[in-house]
Amino acid sequence: MYYPELELHFRKMARLNHLEAICSWDQAAMMPPGGNTARGEALAELALLVHTQATAPQLEEWFAGAERELLGEAQRISLAAMKRRWQQAALLPGDLVQAKSLAASRCEHQWRTQRRNNDWAGFLSNLTEVVKLSREEAAVRAAHAGIGPYDALLDMYEPGMTTMQLDILFDDIREWLPPLILQVEENQKSRGYTLPVGPFPVERQKALGLKVMRLLGFDFDHGRLDVSTHPFCGGVPTDVRITTRYDEADFMTALLGVIHETGHARYEQNLPRAWAGLPVGEARSMGVHESQSLMFEMQLARSWEFAQLLAPMSAEILERGQDSAFHPENIYRFNTRMKRGFIRVNADEVTYPGHIMLRYEIERALIEGKMEVTDIPDAWDEKMQAYLGLSTRDNYSEGCMQDIHWACGSFGYFPSYTLGAIYAAQEFAAAERDIPQLRGNISRGDLTQLMDWLRNHIWQKASTLSTDELIRSATGDGLNVSFFRRHLERRYLA
Amino acid sequence: MYYPELELHFRKMARLNHLEAICSWDQAAMMPPGGNTARGEALAELALLVHTQATAPQLEEWFAGAERELLGEAQRISLAAMKRRWQQAALLPGDLVQAKSLAASRCEHQWRTQRRNNDWAGFLSNLTEVVKLSREEAAVRAAHAGIGPYDALLDMYEPGMTTMQLDILFDDIREWLPPLILQVEENQKSRGYTLPVGPFPVERQKALGLKVMRLLGFDFDHGRLDVSTHPFCGGVPTDVRITTRYDEADFMTALLGVIHETGHARYEQNLPRAWAGLPVGEARSMGVHESQSLMFEMQLARSWEFAQLLAPMSAEILERGQDSAFHPENIYRFNTRMKRGFIRVNADEVTYPGHIMLRYEIERALIEGKMEVTDIPDAWDEKMQAYLGLSTRDNYSEGCMQDIHWACGSFGYFPSYTLGAIYAAQEFAAAERDIPQLRGNISRGDLTQLMDWLRNHIWQKASTLSTDELIRSATGDGLNVSFFRRHLERRYLA
Numbered sequence: 008m009y010y011p012e013l014e015l016h017f018r019k020m021a022r023l024n025h026l027e028a029i030c031s032w033d034q035a036a037m038m039p040p041g042g043n044t045a046r047g048e049a050l051a052e053l054a055l056l057v058h059t060q061a062t063a064p065q066l067e068e069w070f071a072g073a074e075r076e077l078l079g080e081a082q083r084i085s086l087a088a089m090k091r092r093w094q095q096a097a098l099l100p101g102d103l104v105q106a107k108s109l110a111a112s113r114c115e116h117q118w119r120t121q122r123r124n125n126d127w128a129g130f131l132s133n134l135t136e137v138v139k140l141s142r143e144e145a146a147v148r149a150a151h152a153g154i155g156p157y158d159a160l161l162d163m164y165e166p167g168m169t170t171m172q173l174d175i176l177f178d179d180i181r182e183w184l185p186p187l188i189l190q191v192e193e194n195q196k197s198r199g200y201t202l203p204v205g206p207f208p209v210e211r212q213k214a215l216g217l218k219v220m221r222l223l224g225f226d227f228d229h230g231r232l233d234v235s236t237h238p239f240c241g242g243v244p245t246d247v248r249i250t251t252r253y254d255e256a257d258f259m260t261a262l263l264g265v266i267h268e269t270g271h272a273r274y275e276q277n278l279p280r281a282w283a284g285l286p287v288g289e290a291r292s293m294g295v296h297e298s299q300s301l302m303f304e305m306q307l308a309r310s311w312e313f314a315q316l317l318a319p320m321s322a323e324i325l326e327r328g329q330d331s332a333f334h335p336e337n338i339y340r341f342n343t344r345m346k347r348g349f350i351r352v353n354a355d356e357v358t359y360p361g362h363i364m365l366r367y368e369i370e371r372a373l374i375e376g377k378m379e380v381t382d383i384p385d386a387w388d389e390k391m392q393a394y395l396g397l398s399t400r401d402n403y404s405e406g407c408m409q410d411i412h413w414a415c416g417s418f419g420y421f422p423s424y425t426l427g428a429i430y431a432a433q434e435f436a437a438a439e440r441d442i443p444q445l446r447g448n449i450s451r452g453d454l455t456q457l458m459d460w461l462r463n464h465i466w467q468k469a470s471t472l473s474t475d476e477l478i479r480s481a482t483g484d485g486l487n488v489s490f491f492r493r494h495l496e497r498r499y500l501a
Numbered sequence: 502m503y504y505p506e507l508e509l510h511f512r513k514m515a516r517l518n519h520l521e522a523i524c525s526w527d528q529a530a531m532m533p534p535g536g537n538t539a540r541g542e543a544l545a546e547l548a549l550l551v552h553t554q555a556t557a558p559q560l561e562e563w564f565a566g567a568e569r570e571l572l573g574e575a576q577r578i579s580l581a582a583m584k585r586r587w588q589q590a591a592l593l594p595g596d597l598v599q600a601k602s603l604a605a606s607r608c609e610h611q612w613r614t615q616r617r618n619n620d621w622a623g624f625l626s627n628l629t630e631v632v633k634l635s636r637e638e639a640a641v642r643a644a645h646a647g648i649g650p651y652d653a654l655l656d657m658y659e660p661g662m663t664t665m666q667l668d669i670l671f672d673d674i675r676e677w678l679p680p681l682i683l684q685v686e687e688n689q690k691s692r693g694y695t696l697p698v699g700p701f702p703v704e705r706q707k708a709l710g711l712k713v714m715r716l717l718g719f720d721f722d723h724g725r726l727d728v729s730t731h732p733f734c735g736g737v738p739t740d741v742r743i744t745t746r747y748d749e750a751d752f753m754t755a756l757l758g759v760i761h762e763t764g765h766a767r768y769e770q771n772l773p774r775a776w777a778g779l780p781v782g783e784a785r786s787m788g789v790h791e792s793q794s795l796m797f798e799m800q801l802a803r804s805w806e807f808a809q810l811l812a813p814m815s816a817e818i819l820e821r822g823q824d825s826a827f828h829p830e831n832i833y834r835f836n837t838r839m840k841r842g843f844i845r846v847n848a849d850e851v852t853y854p855g856h857i858m859l860r861y862e863i864e865r866a867l868i869e870g871k872m873e874v875t876d877i878p879d880a881w882d883e884k885m886q887a888y889l890g891l892s893t894r895d896n897y898s899e900g901c902m903q904d905i906h907w908a909c910g911s912f913g914y915f916p917s918y919t920l921g922a923i924y925a926a927q928e929f930a931a932a933e934r935d936i937p938q939l940r941g942n943i944s945r946g947d948l949t950q951l952m953d954w955l956r957n958h959i960w961q962k963a964s965t966l967s968t969d970e971l972i973r974s975a976t977g978d979g980l981n982v983s984f985f986r987r988h989l990e991r992r993y994l995a
Contacts, residue, residue, distance in 0.1 A: 022539075022542055023543070026543050039721060041739055042739050045737060046523075052516035053517070245538070245539040245540075246532060246535065246536030
């Protein structure tokens with residue numbers, strides 16, 4: 008029997024990836040700076056080992072053998088997921104993998120300084136090398152799959168998603184988003200809010216974050232909350248590590264960040280244990296993962312109903328019982344303010360898709376050879392003007408150098424953010440349809456039915472369905488941007 | 502050239518051991534309980550991988566080849582250290598390694614409950630299996646080295662140390678220790694002290710620990726202090742992780758524990774970087790390692806001179822400026838109180854060797870087949886009576902079940918503790934000889950010369966010398982217990 012051998016092999020790799028996940032978390036959240044060089048070498052050694060196992064020569068025979076075996080339905084699905092993973096790993100020549108890893112690591116490392124110094128010229132040469140190698144990667148993957156080069160990269164993060172679908176989607180958004188932004192801006196002129204004024208001591212903010220995590224069902228027996236410069240959700244499903252960073256002048260950013268990462272965390276914590284360590288037992292895609300964090304942060308936490316919970320809870324723990332900035336109405340307005348800005352990670356949910364469309368168009372053109380790295384700043388400026396009415400002329404730090412993704416060679420990742428926002432709106436609409444009292448329950452702090460809905464329709468499905476099947480089975484509809492548009496209009500034009 | 506291949510191979514293994522060290526630290530200091538099973542599996546997978554690399558078939562040829570190569574003196578020493586490591590790993594049949602690892606893991610796991618329940622009968626059968634497999638291990642190692650079975654285990658922790666030397670040593674101690682204990686007891690009747698009374702808030706204790714670590718030269722760019730149930734020093738030389746645990750009623754135990762682990766940490770942090778990842782670049786032995794922690798804790802921190810620093814520093818940070826318990830004289834008396842007791846880890850430096858002699862005699866007889874596991878409780882009670890005048894009849898929890906070592910199959914480890922105490926006294930005496938103003942410097946808080954002495958004579962030597970050579974080059978004498986005896990008499994009979 009080959010199939011059981013394959014399960015053993017993939018579970019072995021998952022154990023090594025467990026160590027990678029914990030040591031990477033440690034690197035970001037715990038490690039003193041002097042430990043970095045040796046840690047980098049240790050993680051690179053492990054990556055090499057895992058890559059060797061992921062492309063082990065016996066796998067080809069094992070897959071051929073397993074496909075002839077009498078397997079149950081679940082095993083067939085699992086086998087297909089393993090095979091897809093293997094092909095993705097084995098496809099690239101070893102020297103391309105290594106060259107890209109080195110180029111990306113150098114580019115990312117220098118980017119940290121270059122971004123601070125607005126040094127486009129310095130960044131340009133490193134990024135050119137990363138783009139060159141990413142084009143080579145895309146060509147190899149595209150030739151194997153018989154699809155276009157950008158589609159091949161997209162497929163790494165969003166299996167099954169295509170540029171054709173994205174074009175339809177973004178054509179739609181491009182139509183209504185810029186006018187919507189202007190309308191919301193107009194609408195917000197008569198909709199003021201009071202800024203909650205700090206200092207909010209870090210210890211109090213942490214207590215508030217932990218309390219909200221408990222309300223949201225985070226399992227502290229299988230995870231923890233810590234601090235890192237760039238918040239993320241890491242670790243392994245049995246031990247999920249989320250991070251945040253605190254600013255004593257502003258408690259809301261950290262709090263909403265904790266809620267966002269808690270969405271990622273609950274997905275991981277509620278993946279089916281029986282498939283632990285197998286590709287079929289992993290989260291479906293980056294977009295679906297982001298739909299869980301945005302379900303928690305955008306659909307749930309910034310809603311009018313959740314403000315009824317968040318306002319008194321924050322006032323109590325931050326000791327602002329008498330502060331009018333902590334009234335539910337003000338918290339709601341504060342959490343749904345919109346402001347056009349340069350920086351994607353600071354963007355509100357209305358302007359965010361503009362940032363993504365711009366990146367999608369540029370990175371796709373780069374990979375398809377229709378644009379060169381030298382053309383990026385002009386293209387960036389032109390699209391920022393078109394989508395958000397802002398100029399980034401000569402402002403690289405707050406323009407095309409603001410993100411880490413391209414420096415790392417992660418082309419094809421950006422669309423996942425907006426797909427996540429769309430899926431989240433669609434899922435929330437479906438949950439609202441299935442749970443008549445949903446909004447009332449939320450304002451009373453009863454999240455049981457919503458969480459059960461997510462567990463049954465998303466979390467427990469892991470990768471047993473394609474993304475399209477998953478979204479259809481959960482919502483009754485394929486990817487449909489109208490729920491997202493309606494959500495924005497209802498929340499921001501009311 | 503084979504020698505460079507060997508260096509590459511050992512450095513690769515060191516990188517994997519880096520991940521093991523960090524994930525084990527995380528398991529003890531950070532991990533939520535629900536993460537334990539998956540973590541255990543991940544670490545076991547890595548251990549298997551490292552063992553496979555440590556016994557890789559090509560190594561035999563590489564060692565043979567390298568021994569014929571023209572190498573420098575440092576390379577020769579390095580080669581010998583690598584070969585020793587390889588032989589120790591390759592010597593045991595794989596199924597014995599696995600059987601012992603499983604038996605020890607089961608025995609240790611159940612011991613945690615059995616100890617609490619004073620359940621000797623339950624522990625007995627698990628320990629019998631561990632002893633059986635440890636005897637088999639000792640027999641294989643002994644046959645290879647042409648030495649006795651206990652000597653072969655001892656050699657794992659204290660390379661070069663023999664039962665012959667230990668017998669001479671312990672015969673000596675057995676002579677003078679019991680009467681010394683009685684004398685000190687008599688002496689302390691007229692030497693009272695005031696107990697510092699808590700509560701001492703954890704945050705204040707932590708601030709005090711960090712301040713003392715800075716005074717002792719701990720490099721926070723390459724290490725950190727955290728909390729765990731059982732304090733230890735872990736991590737890697739570029740990132741040393743020490744832990745402590747806090748009791749609000751008693752600040753001194755945590756503080757002296759931090760000082761102890763800082764001694765281990767400075768040794769690791771000051772190993773020569775050029776040999777990082779090679780056996781020759783590692784700490785010399787368990788006994789030498791313990792001599793550094795005891796140098797810091799016993800020789801330095803409990804001295805009269807250090808009390809002049811510790812008392813005002815503690816009073817200030819714990820906000821006890823007016824508390825007479827924080828006078829230097831009282832802190833000194835408090836830190837040099839002696840009390841016979843059941844528990845080794847709570848023992849003072851005078852009674853401690855009694856605990857070790859007892860364990861040495863029993864574990865040696867067990868490994869040599871002269872005693873069976875069923876005989877342990879009687880032997881324990883008899884020796885506790887002889888060395889410390891205490892009965893452990895029917896008290897297994899505070900008797901032969903108090904330590905984790907035998908449950909883990911770590912026979913041959915215990916002597917390192919007392920060797921460490923002896924080396925520490927000998928090293929301090931040598932430093933005092935070489936640095937005329939040493940004690941005066943200490944009471945003024947100037948530790949530069951002492952630290953330089955340790956760096957030059959111990960830390961930077963790593964494993965380039967045998968333990969005997971190291972101690973001789975540092976102190977001008979081989980292992981000599983008289984310095985330890987003189988230290989105890991001077992401190993406790995004055």
